[in-house]
Amino acid sequence: MSMIAAFYGGKSILITGATGFMGKVLMEKLFRTSPDLKVIYILVRPKAGQTLQQRVFQILNSKLFEKVKEVCPNVHEKIRAIYADLNQNDFGISKEDMQELLSCTNIIFHCAATVRFDDTLRHAVQLNVTATQQLLLMASQMPKLEAFIHISTAFSNCNLKHIDEVIYPCPVEPKKIIDSLEWLDDAIIDEITPKLIGDRPNTYTYTKALGEMVVQQESGNMNIAIIRPSIVGATWQEPFPGWVDNLNGPSGLIIAAGKGFLRAIKATPMAVADLIPVDTVVNLTLAVGWYTAVHRPKSTLVYHCTSGNLNPCNWGKMGFQVLATFEKIPLERAFRRPYADFTTNNFTTQYRNAVSHRAPAIIYDFYLRLTGRKPRMTKVMNRLLRTVSMMEYFINRSWEWSTYNTEMLMSELSPEDQRVFNFDVRQLNWLEYIENYVLGVKKYLLKEDMAGIPEAKQHLKRLRNIHYLFNTALFLIAWRLLIARSQMARNVWFFIVSFCYKFLSYFRASSTLKV
Ligand SMILES: CCCCCCCCCCCCCCCCCCCCCC(=O)SCCNC(=O)CCNC(=O)[C@H](O)C(C)(C)COP(=O)(O)OP(=O)(O)OC[C@H]1O[C@@H](n2cnc3c(N)ncnc32)[C@H](O)[C@@H]1OP(=O)(O)O
Ligand SMILES: NC(=O)C1=CN([C@@H]2O[C@H](COP(=O)(O)OP(=O)(O)OC[C@H]3O[C@@H](n4cnc5c(N)ncnc54)[C@H](OP(=O)(O)O)[C@@H]3O)[C@@H](O)[C@H]2O)C=CC1
Numbered sequence: 001m002s003m004i005a006a007f008y009g010g011k012s013i014l015i016t017g018a019t020g021f022m023g024k025v026l027m028e029k030l031f032r033t034s035p036d037l038k039v040i041y042i043l044v045r046p047k048a049g050q051t052l053q054q055r056v057f058q059i060l061n062s063k064l065f066e067k068v069k070e071v072c073p074n075v076h077e078k079i080r081a082i083y084a085d086l087n088q089n090d091f092g093i094s095k096e097d098m099q100e101l102l103s104c105t106n107i108i109f110h111c112a113a114t115v116r117f118d119d120t121l122r123h124a125v126q127l128n129v130t131a132t133q134q135l136l137l138m139a140s141q142m143p144k145l146e147a148f149i150h151i152s153t154a155f156s157n158c159n160l161k162h163i164d165e166v167i168y169p170c171p172v173e174p175k176k177i178i179d180s181l182e183w184l185d186d187a188i189i190d191e192i193t194p195k196l197i198g199d200r201p202n203t204y205t206y207t208k209a210l211g212e213m214v215v216q217q218e219s220g221n222m223n224i225a226i227i228r229p230s231i232v233g234a235t236w237q238e239p240f241p242g243w244v245d246n247l248n249g250p251s252g253l254i255i256a257a258g259k260g261f262l263r264a265i266k267a268t269p270m271a272v273a274d275l276i277p278v279d280t281v282v283n284l285t286l287a288v289g290w291y292t293a294v295h296r297p298k299s300t301l302v303y304h305c306t307s308g309n310l311n312p313c314n315w316g317k318m319g320f321q322v323l324a325t326f327e328k329i330p331l332e333r334a335f336r337r338p339y340a341d342f343t344t345n346n347f348t349t350q351y352r353n354a355v356s357h358r359a360p361a362i363i364y365d366f367y368l369r370l371t372g373r374k375p376r377m378t379k380v381m382n383r384l385l386r387t388v389s390m391m392e393y394f395i396n397r398s399w400e401w402s403t404y405n406t407e408m409l410m411s412e413l414s415p416e417d418q419r420v421f422n423f424d425v426r427q428l429n430w431l432e433y434i435e436n437y438v439l440g441v442k443k444y445l446l447k448e449d450m451a452g453i454p455e456a457k458q459h460l461k462r463l464r465n466i467h468y469l470f471n472t473a474l475f476l477i478a479w480r481l482l483i484a485r486s487q488m489a490r491n492v493w494f495f496i497v498s499f500c501y502k503f504l505s506y507f508r509a510s511s512t513l514k515v
Pocket of ligand 1: 115116117118153154155230231232247248249250251252253254256257262263264265318319320322323339340341342383384386387390391394395
């Protein structure tokens, strides 16, 4: 019997960010392994015209929850969606709901965050710092609370090369930042943002670091732990391989490569691609929840959930495997044939962006205009290149994360828990994982049918022929222009033609002799 699964039985669990990528997998695993848990409270806001109930309904009826429905048929009754907007004071939670949360909650998993790299400092602080502070305040008023698990990121200290499982101080106190954002106007905030974030690449990593400091400062006598996952990818094993439902991290770029939009990237092939499957992160999170509540460590422990030091894979190998998978399982209606050129040189990057990305987009838009349609490819390409530029920081560096606490926790688990809540990334076979990831992107993100693979292959063949035709035409035009202008080119041309003629005559004469 799994001790961790038994621990969550009968518990009231509060999850923020339950509608997000990680939150959904966390809920799924909790219901599947501890169907006798009492209730999961989720803090949700209405979004895209959907009410809370519609959002929950959509999640519970998705493919991800198919197994849950078999194990826990009354899952609808065990999930309680509470209206909350983490941008508001007190999250806008009603008095009755707040009362229930305060008096019943046993465990909190705080996953909600803004993960955008281009968010304004004001919004990123509100969500990743102030909301964390408010949630801690709420938690401190919960008499039955056993553990508070905060999800941070392994990149909160990406300005360091070697990162230990400790909370590093930021130069400016989070409280001072929160206070000053209240009276500074947006223009001034934009101006001081680069100075505040210093050698971090964006407001996301900076505010996640501030969030950790807040956790440390406001922990009081609560049992708190911080989890720092690296780049979270599709599921490895559970509930099935390859599940993914958003474009963050590598998923968006995998699609862009598979559709032939992205053919070159500024990336260091030997840099470590520190990906971690989302189910591995969730297993560690649940194990940490159990350990923190039962063993009550004296201080706030930080757990790194990374792969690089135990089972490294690099971007070169990953890119190669992504392309190899597209050979077997191509995406439908590709713009160009998938191809990957990794370069570390700025000049080559600019050249490749102009020739491999912008020029084909302009030509395609010209074709759309000619056929009376609205041009759109240049816009899509500019957006993609902007996204890629924001990822460059992470694909041209390697980090070392120590994993003492994570390894200690693994050794504390029973063999059964090590199996049910497996977070041992040494067992991960990268080639298999990446293949399933690409397949998952095709099936669950793009919702493409496997029956369309032969047609997709045909389409790629047509694109290859168009590519050859286009290159030959381009070569002939360039050559024609050259021989019209240069005597030297004309001489070379006559030499080649006469050489071919002589060769053919000799070939014809020798074949007549044989007969
Ligand atoms: C040569 C070919 C290669 C081939 C081989 C390929 C092999 C694989 C190599 C892979 C290398 C992987 C490197 C990963 C490094 C990750 C490091 C993470 C480290 C930290 C991890 C964390 O701790 S935390 C999670 C990370 N946090 C994000 O990862 C959010 C990022 N994201 C944003 O910060 C916003 O998204 C941003 C971008 C501002 C746009 O902002 P924006 O306003 O322009 O765009 P929106 O987001 O509103 O989206 C507007 C339209 O872009 C679409 N789209 C959105 N994202 C997209 C995306 N990634 N790729 C494509 N398309 C995307 C979307 O679907 C919309 O499409 P549509 O308009 O048609 O609906
Ligand atoms: N994905 C990754 O690669 C990594 C993620 N992490 C961390 O893991 C955690 C989860 O990330 P992930 O699941 O990928 O992120 P998602 O962007 O998929 O999910 C974010 C969640 O936060 C919720 N949220 C955002 N703003 C608000 C708000 N104002 N009020 C209420 N809820 C809000 C979202 O709700 P809604 O659906 O309404 O928008 C969503 O449920 C984050 O803390 C992130 O920093 C760490 C390392 C890597």
